[in-house]
Amino acid sequence: MLTRVAVAGVHGHGATHVQNVLRLPDRARLVAIADPRPPADLPSGVEVFDSLDKLLTATIVDVVVISTPIQTHVPLAAMALRAGADVLLEKPPTASLAEFEQLSAVIAETGRACQVGFQAQASEATLHLAKIMAEGKLGEIRGISAVGKWLRTARYFDRAPWAGRRTLNGVAVVDGAVTNPLAHSTAAALLLDGSTGVDDIRSVETELFRANGIESDDTSTVRITTTRGTPIVVAVTLCATEHLDPTVIVHGSEGRAVLHYSTDTLELHQGSCMTSKTLERTDLLSNLLDHRADPAVPLYCPFDATGGFTRVVEAIRLAPEPVVIPEALVRWEGEGPDRHPVVADVEQWIDRAADELALFSEVGAPWA
Ligand SMILES: NC(=O)c1ccc[n+]([C@@H]2O[C@H](COP(=O)([O-])OP(=O)(O)OC[C@H]3O[C@@H](n4cnc5c(N)ncnc54)[C@H](O)[C@@H]3O)[C@@H](O)[C@H]2O)c1
DSSP states (O other), X not given: OOEEEEEEXXXXXXXXXXXXXXXXXXXXXXXXXXXXXXXXXXOTTOEEESSHHHHHHHOOOSEEEEOSOGGGXXXXXXHHHHTTOEEEEOSSOOSSHHHHHHHHHHHHHHOOOEEEOOGGGGBHHHHHHHHHHHTTTTOSEEEEEEEEEOBOOHHHHHSSTTTTOSEETTEEOOOOTTTTTTHHHHHHHHHHTTOOSTTOEEEEEEEEEESSSSSSOSEEEEEEEETTOOEEEEEEESBOSSOOOOEEEEEETTEEEEEETTXXXXXXXXXXXXXXXXXXXXXXXXXXXXXXXXTTSOOSSBXXXXXXXXXXXXXXXXXXXXXXXXXXXXXEESSGGGOEEEETTHHHHHHHHHHHTOOHHHHTOTTO
């Protein structure tokens, strides 16, 4: 029998989820969508509601995909779980540790499954790298760095009221470079270290900056020390000269690995030898359907495996407001919705932070 799927939040990234359900006609049927802004066109037979509450009252669904603003994740996911559905919840799953604990309790109480949309965790490239690290093939692990050099224009921050906010109407949002657009970097680094659990983090040091006129950080270094003792440095910006593939770099005594998680490509550098291969990725919704059919099939990213990541979100939520990067170090390019800041030499400072597993202030970035 086909699994009855509903999608909450169908514009933005939600449009990809709608297409993804339609891509699985042998396994799933898109029965309804919930969005306060109804979509222009949908396949016939799909019911449209302006809230998930109304959808769940009117329709029986097996799985709800939630791709809505961060601050709505916990109430919507709890509602879907309590209605008896399994959930695919977009990242970042929650905006605080308290919310993480709240949703953990609902998952335990309902016994339903909740997969989180960290798709890099279902990449064979990520999992192969984790395996060779565990086998000692990279030697002793000195640390892991997560590098993101992205370019986001005014259009990105203007698309929704929650974009670039730390809070909205007193509710935590924490939509910064580390916690949202480049969240996969931190989550993948934690997975590689085997430190995904809520108790796997010893400390989180944050240095948050911004060039955009937003509340949140757009140019940051964060150093996570896991309870295994691994330093993980996240060095990211949304104010780069050009938009580049994000990477997670593992620094080992016997070699270095570079994971390009958005393309599932893994590079291994050992001595003068470099190999590169692009692997497959399992779709997170398909994996959730497999898990529903046979609970022995593990989820790639179960909610509890985002506890370590949520510790980082919590540290950023509680950190002082991001420091404004001085105007002299920022060049503005483009017009209107294409306008965007470029932070001087930000790529070079990110590379140094990543190589040295250091924060911007420790490598001497001029804004820090
Ligand atoms: N996994 C990924 O690679 C990836 C990529 C992009 C975005 N995301 C995540 O997807 C989520 C949505 O991001 P976005 O950029 O598409 O946001 P967006 O604001 O552009 O779109 C959100 C959608 O949700 C709808 N919505 C708002 N409140 C709602 C509610 N209460 N009930 C139902 N629908 C509601 C909006 O009308 C809109 O259609 C975020 O959690 C984001 O981090 C994940």
